[in-house]
Amino acid sequence: MVNRQVVGIIKQTQLSIGDINARFFRHFHCWLPVISPRLFREEYECDSREPSADFSILLLAMCLLTACPARTTTLSPPMTLDALYLTTRMLFAQVQALIPASTRLVQAGLLIAAYEYACGRPQAAFISMGTCARMAHSMNLDRNTNLDKGLLLGTASRLKAVEEWNVWWGTVILERVILLELTHQGRSPMTKHPSLHSYLPSDLDYDRCLRALPSDVEPFEDPPRLSGVHSKNVTRFGRQAQATNLLDQVLSVLRMDMEIDQTISELRRLDAELQAFLAIMTIECGAQLGHYCGAMATAIRALVLVHQNILANTETTDTLLHQNSRAALETATKIMVDVAYHHITHLTPHNVDALPLCCSYNLRVAMDHIENQSRHFPGTQASKDLACLMALDRAFCMRWRTS
Incomplete structure (x- = not known):
């Protein structure tokens, strides 16, 4: 039901699933890599069942971030970006009310908050981040031990653990970036910042996925930690996490x-x-x-x-x-x-x-x-x-x- 609605909405944007996939992972993903390209592709290409409601909402949120104004103003019937945004938020709320919290729902919520932030609506983005943070907490995505266990398992389980850890880092990072732009900067973040001993996130490399390498996660035996500013194998997103740690300290001092x-x-x-x-x-x-x-x-x-x-x-x-x-x-x-x-x-x-x-x-x-x-x-x-x-x-x- 939800998937059919989402497919119909995406058709109105004149974007194919391939367009959305390529644009999202080539651009937005580089700044906030919270979705594993490989796991996303495998779930989408699974022929045994219709895409789940939470996966469908994630796909719609990706469409929201990749649809361009020029493409969405000449359609019949028209689908402006504002209309696409409101539709995405409405369906997200419906699905959230009907199914338990999931990684896909948290990811979709992060993309919606990111869109609101980019559009100059930091208040709306902050409210959306509250929803993401509560779902992530309820799923224990904030536990570094989950990644410890995942790294000992096979490729698929390891990749899922790394993706979930990236989702938590994405929640921490995006919330603090949004907090900067609110009128009252004395507000405390809802998410607790990972400790200095915590693992840094991965880049979830799209190019590795395209080259059909075993995983879109960087092959490292000992993942770098937040405290490792001078480490040589820190990813782009890992550096973003370290920068956010410093920003978090600045905001904390000012509070x-x-x-x-x-x-x-x-x-x-x-x-x-x-x-x-x-x-x-x-x-x-x-x-x-x-x-x-x-x-x-x-x-x-x-x-x-x-x-x-x-x-x-x-x-x-x-x-x-x-x-x-x-x-x-x-x-x-x-x-x-x-x-x-x-x-x-x-x-x-x-x-x-x-x-x-x-x-x-x-x-x-x-x-x-x-x-x-x-x-x-x-x-x-x-x-x-x-x-x-x-x-x-x-x-x-x-x-x-x-x-």
């Missing part, structure tokens, strides 16, 4: 009721850790500017938050501290400008999906900084940088913000 001096001391400690982390990623990236795009974006956003709060909570007479914070904000803005120039040069309107979903939020932080600086130090270069940031932001908003 604490401490003396200003103690708060500043903690923020300066985190500044040093963030800058060291960014230096490691810069060395690892080399010429591949976009390799750690999500992790870099999260770390830079955390760095900006640190120095905005240092400047807001210290006396202007503390010249050295203010100079250091202003220099850090300039560096963070310069990195975002460099990224914007790179994307404007190499991106076309058809592959804006390659950008992480936090793109627009970060761009606007950089634009605000340049505009504030330009009031005191106007210049041609600042105008060019601002124009570049605005151009990329427009491209992003044309893709996601339809209303």
